Amino acid sequence: MSSDVSTGAGRTGRGRIERRQAILDGAFAVFARRGYAQACVQEIAGEAGVAKPTVYSHLADKESLYREAVEAAAERVGARAVSAVEPLRTAPGPDDLRPALTAAAHALLSATCDQEARTVRQLACAQAVQFPDLAAAVRERVLLRPHAALADRLARLVLAGRLRPCDPDRAACHLLSLLTGALDLRPDADRREAAAEAVDVFLSAYGP
Template sequence: MGSEVSTGNERAGRGRIERRQAILDGAFTVFARRGYAQACVQEIAREAGVAKPTVYNHLADKESLYREAVEAAADRIGARGVAVVEELRAAGDGDPREALTAVARKLLLAYACEEARAVRQLADAEHGQFPELAASVRERTALRVRCALADRLARLVIAGHLRSCDLELAAEHFLALLTGPLQYRPDADLDDLATAAVDVFLRAYGP
């Protein structure tokens, strides 16, 4: 009997891309719950609603599952961060403090969510077996958002809301002002963190 029939859980007609995404999502959920060593492919298959052989049809082994599941989640987090930063497009016409604070709070929500925390933990936890994974996650999340933010900050410079500066460095400083406090005060009020971060940033980079 084929693997697609044997589970009874796979939706009829589900396409290959959709099945692969379900597998990656299921793998991420299981790895976040159990860690790499304790997770098993059978549990991942159940979580994804597919047969175990279907998992291997899409990804060759547990190592590939781990790497690709974490990277796929990192891509989602990076995309959400870029979408938030894009809201600064209209900041040139209004109050930059208000716009930066709104973006800062949404970025904090993105960084503090359960999925983002799990990505960071999973990327760091298995550094010995996946030495390149932390760098890949950083490229897909922090560096991607920094690049987008630098572009948005350039518009604020042109509008006269910020002084002329090294935009990549300014973006890095802005993000550090948000993510740094989360490491020490993960339960801090996000509105307070956003307000404080923008205040310090504008003191440094205001015109």
Template sequence: MGSEVSTGGGRTARGRIERRQAILDGAFAVFARRGYAQTCVKEIAQEAGVAKPTVYSHLNDKESLYREAVEVAADRIGAQSLAVVEQLREVPADSDPRAPLTTVARGLTRAFSAPDARAVRQLACAEAAQFPDLAVRVRERTALRVRSALADRLARLALAGRLRPCDPEVAAEHFLSLLTGPLEYRPDADPDTVAAHATDVFLQAYGK
């Protein structure tokens, strides 16, 4: 009997977690589509497939929905980008870094240019006056986490003699700027082309 109670409780907990995630996913989709001011909780409930009172049972108000929906999406995008950077961990110390750096550059440009990533940046900036701390937290969970991880990987390549001695934080900033700059100026730029050019310029500066 104890096992049945535990299992039922587990199902209840999982169901609540799944409903909360559905609400946050629905909120993010509606906010991205309509913006903060034009979004109503009823529309979020419809998007999530739940009743409006269910939304309020998980998050108290529209402001809470906005904050958490954007932050959860930022965490997801940051994790995807970190997984791309981690591919550099497997680079043999005696290998040419061009191919793995190009692969990572390609993965990051695709992650940065994905609709959800663009929406997170737009939502964090669009309401910066009302949620001044949200843009900071989004930056911490995406750009700064990725820069830190990339700096660590570049430092290892430099120590192995595959890159010139450098400040890895600065090198990471340069590499990321070469990727994000073209995407800001030319949103329709081909990610693979951006990645190839960024890697070429980076290695001209930091390659051996």
């Protein structure tokens, strides 16, 4: 195993950043398999490909590993969800509204219902009593931020006359409920079909 020492300051910095990321990724994988109580730092070190002392040089204890690994994964999930609705920032033409909304809805489903997203929610809920602040942080990243981004894009569509005048926050809640509710009831449903069906219902209520 290579030493943390390097002859170049830049390489040392990159090495530490890469090792820290490997540790967080390894911790997330182990916590997903074992849960918080059954996971051990030695297994996390093995998953990350580093020595156990290296783990402790980056994060002080198992609680810190859990918090930072889950928050880092939640940040990735939230960023993908926000990116999913970014194309709606520029209002599509009247004939392009349905396909544009459907594409954004499918991307949003893919971002919020993939394995990493499900695992983040499971881990946050499993330890919500012990780490209530972590559960709140995960909710902020994977639910509230994407909701705010979607509400902003829907408000732009209202201003452009692509949707009828409405409360964009409420409209965003309705669209998200249509999307996630479909997969909650039919987890094996095709995501493209689920997105198209949700947009059909949404436009029947909010179409111009």
